[in-house]
Structure formats: structure tokens, C-alpha cells
Amino acid sequence: MLSRLPKFKDVFEKRNVGVYPFIIFWKRPSARKLSGVGRGVRLLINVYAFIGIAVLVYSMFIFYNLIINFGLVEIIRKVAVGNVTQVRSPLVPVVPGVTIPFREFIYIGLGIAIGVVVHELGHALVLLHEGIKLTGWGFGVFIIFPFAFVEPAEDEFKKSRLISKLKVLSSGVLNNAILAILLAMLIIPPLASSLAGYSVVTITSTIPGSPADRAGVPTPSIILTINGTSVRDIDGLRNYLMPYVNKSVTFNMTLILPDGSIGSYLIRKLSNESLLGIYITQDVKELINAGGYYIVKDPPQLPLFRLAFWTYIVNYSLAIINAAPLIVTDGAQYINELLKKFLGEGRGGKVSNAIQIFTVALTIILLIIGLLRRV
Known part of the structure; x- marks a missing residue:
């Protein structure tokens, strides 16, 4: 241990420094009262x-x-x-x-x-x-x-x-x-x-046999638009899909794929299917359009x-x-x-x-x- 080597021991002690495995500290010996306080x-x-x-x-x-x-x-x-x-x-x-x-x-x-x-x-x-x-x-x-x-x-x-x-x-x-x-x-x-402007909805996985699975939607993918409507949060996506719960409909979903490229997928939902079959999360990500693909990273203020x-x-x-x-x-x-x-x-x-x-x-x-x- 460094603080126990003769060469360094006196130096540490004179400066009230302690060194132990994983720990280094500085210690003042004592104090009795507040000085210079009115x-x-x-x-x-x-x-x-x-x-x-x-x-x-x-x-x-x-x-x-x-x-x-x-x-x-x-x-x-x-x-x-x-x-x-x-x-x-x-x-x-x-x-x-x-x-x-x-x-x-x-x-x-x-x-x-x-x-x-x-x-x-x-x-x-x-x-x-x-x-x-x-x-x-x-x-x-x-x-x-x-x-x-x-x-x-x-x-x-x-x-x-x-x-x-x-x-x-x-x-x-x-x-x-x-x-x-x-x-x-x-x-x-x-x-x-x-950070509100950096909200994105990510498809983390799909249910086997579901409309999204049949369409071959890759995961994880970020939803950009659905039928041309921008998707920024889960509530917005849910509100858009709600009128189509018991209807046969085809959705054109534009996604940022795992490799950053952009892909469009036609998801056909039957009238007896109430869900698209996707598991989603709402994340905070900065999307940088690099011409044909996106760079996805954390916003600078997120840490x-x-x-x-x-x-x-x-x-x-x-x-x-x-x-x-x-x-x-x-x-x-x-x-x-x-x-x-x-x-x-x-x-x-x-x-x-x-x-x-x-x-x-x-x-x-x-x-x-x-x-x-x-x-």
C-alpha cells in the first residue's frame, strides 16, 4: 500500500491524508467552534x-x-x-x-x-x-x-x-x-x-403471429410516422390507433431500423385483431438525419x-x-x-x-x- 511505504508515509501524514484500498481521504484533526460568524x-x-x-x-x-x-x-x-x-x-x-x-x-x-x-x-x-x-x-x-x-x-x-x-x-x-x-x-x-422534444417511441419486440410480426417488423426500431402522422410519444400513438381497434386496416409505418437505416412496413390488421402486436417503450433519444440513415444517440443534457x-x-x-x-x-x-x-x-x-x-x-x-x- 502506497501510504505505508517509508518514502511516502511521512508525506501523507504531514498533509493529513489517508490512503487505503479503494479509499483516499483528507482529514482535519479537530474543530471546536464556528470562527468569524456573527x-x-x-x-x-x-x-x-x-x-x-x-x-x-x-x-x-x-x-x-x-x-x-x-x-x-x-x-x-x-x-x-x-x-x-x-x-x-x-x-x-x-x-x-x-x-x-x-x-x-x-x-x-x-x-x-x-x-x-x-x-x-x-x-x-x-x-x-x-x-x-x-x-x-x-x-x-x-x-x-x-x-x-x-x-x-x-x-x-x-x-x-x-x-x-x-x-x-x-x-x-x-x-x-x-x-x-x-x-x-x-x-x-x-x-x-x-428533453421533451427528444421523445421517441421504440418497438422493443413483436408478438409471434401478430400483424407486426407478419409484416416482418425488426426490433428494436424507432417509429417515425404511421400513415404519414408523426409519432413522438405512446399516448399519441395510442390515440391514433384507437379508432381502428375493430376494423380491417393497413398501416404504413416508417421506422428507424436497428442499423440506423429507414424502412417502411405495411402492417395489415384484420377486424378480429385488436392489436398490432408490438411491445413499445418511450425513450429519450436525439435523432440526427445523416441523409438516408439516422444517428441515434442520447441528448447532451440527458446525463x-x-x-x-x-x-x-x-x-x-x-x-x-x-x-x-x-x-x-x-x-x-x-x-x-x-x-x-x-x-x-x-x-x-x-x-x-x-x-x-x-x-x-x-x-x-x-x-x-x-x-x-x-x-
């Missing part, structure tokens, strides 16, 4: 911290409403009437290639990295505002994903007032919620609008949209999940501190553990159901 800014940070408490409580409510009303209660209802096969879960785990496409994984990873950095910065800000020493803090990179970390002085945190603890524990959730809201309101809408979208999803999820009492989360510590304060160390700890065990068990069950429904 009274007005401190007041704003205090208001921000109290808002964080409200946001964590609300996020915890959302989580329990999700897993109990839309999870446990629905499962009991379906099982009670014998519809076990209809049981659904409001929670779905992130499994690349199963619940999400592999191509989205890089954006989810970056979204998680951004979420972790934002989350930890919230903790650091409020810790310093409350006068709780940081024994260390810093930034790093895991493989290609950035991360941040803070290390509060455990003894000082344990001795601090309850309200200070609640402020600190809530601040990370608040930061994730703020980032999710900003993305949803300011970043994603204009990006989505800019930015995907990053913004998944960062929103990840940060919204982090705000909800971290607010839930799931043993290692901020919500778990939040519940633990409150119950121990008002019920006593022993009784409060037992009630806290019971709540967390129930929450974790139900969450795991719902995640398993969610995964099985996607496999």
Missing part, C-alpha cells in the same frame, strides 16, 4: 436547527405511514381475503439489473455520494454551533464516489443538553430534504422541459437530468430513511435520546430497542416482498 448568522443557524427537528419528526411520520398504512395494513387486508398473490410493498430495494437498470447505477452512486456529503455538513455545522468539539472531519473518495465525514467528541455529545442532541441529529435529515426540494423545484423541471433525478430520489429517500428508527440511523438515536430522557435510562432504552426491532423487522419484510415482486 450573531445574526448564529441566529439563522439556530432557526435552521429547530426546523431540522420538525423535518425529522415529519419525515419519521411519512416513513411509518408508508410501512404501516401502505405496507402492513394492506398486507393484512390482502391475506385476510385470500389474495396473497396480490400483496405489494411500498418499499423496493436498489438492486442493479433487477430493480434498476445497470446504466443508472453510476448516477445513483453519485447521488448517494452527494447526499452523504450534504448530510455530514449539516451535522458538522450544528455540532460546532452547539459548541460540541469535532475530533476530526474531512472529505474523501471511495473508488470514484466522494464522501464526507465528521467525528464528534463522544463525551461532549453525551453530556450536552437534550435539545442540542436533537438539533445535531436532525440537521443531516434537514440538509437532504432541502437538497431534494431544490432539485425538484429548480433543477429538474427545466431539464425535463428541454445531467439523470444525475439530478437520481440525486433527488436518493436525498428524498435518505431524509425519510435516516429519520426512521432503524438502529444505525439518526432517527434511532433521536428516539433513544428522547425515551431515555423521559422514561429513564433502563426503561427508555428497552422501549427504544423494541420500537427499533419492530421497525427494522417490518422494513426487511417489505423490502423482501418488494424485491420478489420485481424478480
Whole structure:
């Protein structure tokens, strides 16, 4: 390992740099207070911290409403009437290639990295505002994903007032919620609008023996026109075909074929056939007419949209999940501190553990159901 070679070890240590397999990070030894911050800014940070408490409580409510009303209660209802096969879960785990496409994984990873950095910065800000020493803090990179970390002085945190603890524990959730809201309101809408003109309908496969199959329609192909009418989205195609459901008709469909060339196919549908027999998806693609064939590629702003979208999803999820009492989360510590304060160390700890065990068990069950429904 590079950092353990005598030649490099002193250089890394002097610069507070750590190097491990897949990880490199920079760490500041300690920090005790916010420097150069005026009274007005401190007041704003205090208001921000109290808002964080409200946001964590609300996020915890959302989580329990999700897993109990839309999870446990629905499962009991379906099982009670014998519809076990209809049981659904409001929670779905992130499994690349199963619940999400592999191509989205890089954006989810970056979204998680951004979420972790934002989350930890919230903790650091409020810790310093409350006068709780940081024994260390810093930034790093895991493989290609950035991360941040803070290390509060455990003894000082344990001795601090309850309200200070609640402020600190809530601040990370608040930061994730703020980032999710900003993305949803300011970043994603204009990006989505800019992509609207790149919508295409792709035929992914055909049903054997169907009109499209008999016409020899190749897949995957992008639909350009049907009987001269431009096709840009699934709703438009469906609305065009609806009047011909129970009629004998021939459609002239112009397609961009898998090799980029243009082809026209006559699809003859009989009156006893209600469907063309095509499976379609709506994609976002830039079509460049190169004279006789098309170059099909992703629009230049699509990666930015995907990053913004998944960062929103990840940060919204982090705000909800971290607010839930799931043993290692901020919500778990939040519940633990409150119950121990008002019920006593022993009784409060037992009630806290019971709540967390129930929450974790139900969450795991719902995640398993969610995964099985996607496999």
C-alpha cells in the first residue's frame, strides 16, 4: 500500500491524508467552534436547527405511514381475503439489473455520494454551533464516489443538553430534504422541459403471429410516422390507433431500423385483431438525419437530468430513511435520546430497542416482498 511505504508515509501524514484500498481521504484533526460568524448568522443557524427537528419528526411520520398504512395494513387486508398473490410493498430495494437498470447505477452512486456529503455538513455545522468539539472531519473518495465525514467528541455529545442532541441529529435529515426540494423545484423541471422534444417511441419486440410480426417488423426500431402522422410519444400513438381497434386496416409505418437505416412496413390488421402486436417503450433519444440513415444517440443534457433525478430520489429517500428508527440511523438515536430522557435510562432504552426491532423487522419484510415482486 502506497501510504505505508517509508518514502511516502511521512508525506501523507504531514498533509493529513489517508490512503487505503479503494479509499483516499483528507482529514482535519479537530474543530471546536464556528470562527468569524456573527450573531445574526448564529441566529439563522439556530432557526435552521429547530426546523431540522420538525423535518425529522415529519419525515419519521411519512416513513411509518408508508410501512404501516401502505405496507402492513394492506398486507393484512390482502391475506385476510385470500389474495396473497396480490400483496405489494411500498418499499423496493436498489438492486442493479433487477430493480434498476445497470446504466443508472453510476448516477445513483453519485447521488448517494452527494447526499452523504450534504448530510455530514449539516451535522458538522450544528455540532460546532452547539459548541460540541469535532475530533476530526474531512472529505474523501471511495473508488470514484466522494464522501464526507465528521467525528464528534463522544463525551461532549453525551453530556450536552437534550435539545442540542436533537438539533445535531436532525440537521443531516434537514440538509437532504432541502437538497431534494431544490432539485425538484429548480433543477429538474427545466431539464425535463428541454428533453421533451427528444421523445421517441421504440418497438422493443413483436408478438409471434401478430400483424407486426407478419409484416416482418425488426426490433428494436424507432417509429417515425404511421400513415404519414408523426409519432413522438405512446399516448399519441395510442390515440391514433384507437379508432381502428375493430376494423380491417393497413398501416404504413416508417421506422428507424436497428442499423440506423429507414424502412417502411405495411402492417395489415384484420377486424378480429385488436392489436398490432408490438411491445413499445418511450425513450429519450436525439435523432440526427445523416441523409438516408439516422444517428441515434442520447441528448447532451440527458446525463445531467439523470444525475439530478437520481440525486433527488436518493436525498428524498435518505431524509425519510435516516429519520426512521432503524438502529444505525439518526432517527434511532433521536428516539433513544428522547425515551431515555423521559422514561429513564433502563426503561427508555428497552422501549427504544423494541420500537427499533419492530421497525427494522417490518422494513426487511417489505423490502423482501418488494424485491420478489420485481424478480
